[in-house]
Amino acid sequence: MLLFNNKKEKMKNEKYISVNENDDGIDRAGFLKCMAWAGTGLFCMMSGGVMKSFGMSQLIDKNIGALKKGLLLPKADFTFAQISDSHIGFNKPANPDVLGTLQAAIGKINAMPTAPSFILHTGDLSHLAQADEFDTLDQAMKSAKTGKIFYVPGEHDVLNDNGKQYLQRYGKDTKGDGWYSFDYKGVHFIGLVNVVNTAEGGLGVLGNEQLEWLEKDVKGLSSSTPIIVFAHIPLWEVYPQWGWGTRDSAQALSYLKRFGSVSVLNGHIHQTLQKVEGNITFHTATSTAFPQPQPGTAPAAGPMKVPAEQLRSLLGVTSVHYVEHNHTLAITDTPLIAAKETKMENQ
Amino acid sequence: MQVSRKYGVLIGMAIVVIAGIAAVPAPSNEYKNLKVLPKDISTKDLSRIMIDEFEDGLGVSCGFCHAEEKDSHKLDYASDEKPEKEIARLMMKMTLDVNEKYFQVPHPLIGDSVLSIKCMTCHKGQPRPGETE
Numbered sequence: 207m208l209l210f211n212n213k214k215e216k217m218k219n220e221k222y223i224s225v226n227e228n229d230d231g232i233d234r235a236g237f238l239k240c241m242a243w244a245g246t247g248l249f250c251m252m253s254g255g256v257m258k259s260f261g262m263s264q265l266i267d268k269n270i271g272a273l274k275k276g277l278l279l280p281k282a283d284f285t286f287a288q289i290s291d292s293h294i295g296f297n298k299p300a301n302p303d304v305l306g307t308l309q310a311a312i313g314k315i316n317a318m319p320t321a322p323s324f325i326l327h328t329g330d331l332s333h334l335a336q337a338d339e340f341d342t343l344d345q346a347m348k349s350a351k352t353g354k355i356f357y358v359p360g361e362h363d364v365l366n367d368n369g370k371q372y373l374q375r376y377g378k379d380t381k382g383d384g385w386y387s388f389d390y391k392g393v394h395f396i397g398l399v400n401v402v403n404t405a406e407g408g409l410g411v412l413g414n415e416q417l418e419w420l421e422k423d424v425k426g427l428s429s430s431t432p433i434i435v436f437a438h439i440p441l442w443e444v445y446p447q448w449g450w451g452t453r454d455s456a457q458a459l460s461y462l463k464r465f466g467s468v469s470v471l472n473g474h475i476h477q478t479l480q481k482v483e484g485n486i487t488f489h490t491a492t493s494t495a496f497p498q499p500q501p502g503t504a505p506a507a508g509p510m511k512v513p514a515e516q517l518r519s520l521l522g523v524t525s526v527h528y529v530e531h532n533h534t535l536a537i538t539d540t541p542l543i544a545a546k547e548t549k550m551e552n553q
Numbered sequence: 554m555q556v557s558r559k560y561g562v563l564i565g566m567a568i569v570v571i572a573g574i575a576a577v578p579a580p581s582n583e584y585k586n587l588k589v590l591p592k593d594i595s596t597k598d599l600s601r602i603m604i605d606e607f608e609d610g611l612g613v614s615c616g617f618c619h620a621e622e623k624d625s626h627k628l629d630y631a632s633d634e635k636p637e638k639e640i641a642r643l644m645m646k647m648t649l650d651v652n653e654k655y656f657q658v659p660h661p662l663i664g665d666s667v668l669s670i671k672c673m674t675c676h677k678g679q680p681r682p683g684e685t686e
Contacts, residue, residue, distance in 0.1 A: 298605075334596075334597055334601055334604065335596075335600060336596070336597050336600070361614070361615075365603065365615075366596055366600060368627050402627060403626030403627055404616040404621075404628065405616065405626070407614070407616075408613070411626050413625075448612070504678070505677055506609075506611075506612025506679065508608075508609045508678060
């Protein structure tokens with residue numbers, strides 16, 4: 207696990223972002239050790255003892271809404287963003303304006319120096335799987351400056367009908383309950399569905415049909431192909447007591463063991479957590495709607511009301527920066543407060 | 554000529570009957586086994602009760618009360634196979650009774666914001682009140 211021991215060490219590492227970005231020496235092994243530190247909005251990479259890290263708020267000049275003068279981002283073949291758990295339709299005190307915070311997340315994406323090639327939404331688009339909620343989300347997402355948006359469902363999107371409406375809206379060209387894969391500039395992306403089938407305690411389930419498909423989907427790929435898996439419920443055991451895990455994820459991950467670089471992006475738990483296990487980096491994203499308690503710190507999971515001035519710092523967007531040739535990939539979690547400040551400064 | 558007139562009358566009657574059937578309001582949902590909640594409840598109201606009252610109030614997910622289909626892990630929402638579902642019905646009846654008898658809430662409905670007593674009042678995010686992890 208990568209940690210900053212003190213402010214001095216952190217500052218020492220931050221200086222790397224302004225120099226020698228293309229010759230960083232980061233290789234796949236370095237990427238695998240990369241850790242985005244929970245909740246602090248850091249972008250970091252580590253290789254052979256050399257670490258580079260920075261936060262998004264340190265990159266953006268609030269006055270101009272663009273990259274600060276003198277800073278250079280590492281060269282990338284493409285970037286993409288992840289947002290999650292928008293819960294359009296939620297209106298309780300934990301956040302009575304979920305559309306506003308989704309729009310703020312989109313604003314953050316739109317303020318990035320380079321538009322992401324695409325956005326991954328990792329589920330719970332809606333709160334109650336209502337047509338008007340999906341319509342509102344679609345309308346909001348249209349304002350995102352990106353090439354395409356890929357979705358997987360959350361359990362809130364499949365209430366009542368086992369996901370029929372979700373499939374009609376977002377499941378074109380997908381298999382089964384909505385799973386699919388695609389390739390982009392040498393990276394293989396896999397969208398999995400673990401919310402239609404359920405297990406005792408609320409754990410996610412992939413199911414045999416999807417597992418069989420996954421095994422076939424990756425069978426012909428070279429082991430050097432970078433893999434990015436995205437699904438709603440975490441594919442690692444975050445906190446099974448609250449259903450924060452997927453019962454048959456071990457089977458799925460066994461098909462990915464031979465690949466040198468595997469990243470797993472999830473939502474559901476409304477907070478940033480990350481873990482590295484062998485060749486696989488697991489990452490959960492914050493919600494754009496409301497925070498949830500940290501595992502085990504409350505009687506149960508659920509919407510957590512926090513002081514209004516803290517809310518946006520607990521919501522956010524994850525951006526991913528991928529460099530093909532050096533095989534680097536870093537994950538940055540950006541709290542919405544920075545987006546709001548940037549927007550206000552620009553007005 | 555007389556035969557074709559008869560056919561004309563029959564076709565006309567058939568159109569009237571079909572139009573009458575079409576005019577009957579379609580059920581607002583496809584729920585087959587509602588016993589405590591109103592049979593004409595909208596999907597939005599039902600979903601809100603399931604999420605706000607049960608999921609958040611008891612800290613459980615759908616599978617706590619709803620059984621799986623016979624041949625898959627998908628939920629069979631109409632099934633009464635799991636005893637927890639019948640207990641949930643009893644709890645809803647009790648909640649409505651308590652609100653009406655002791656808090657003078659007229660015509661109480663589960664999910665109504667005017668209720669004095671809700672699932673969360675006692676459960677506080679736990680499947681069974683008073684339980685701690």
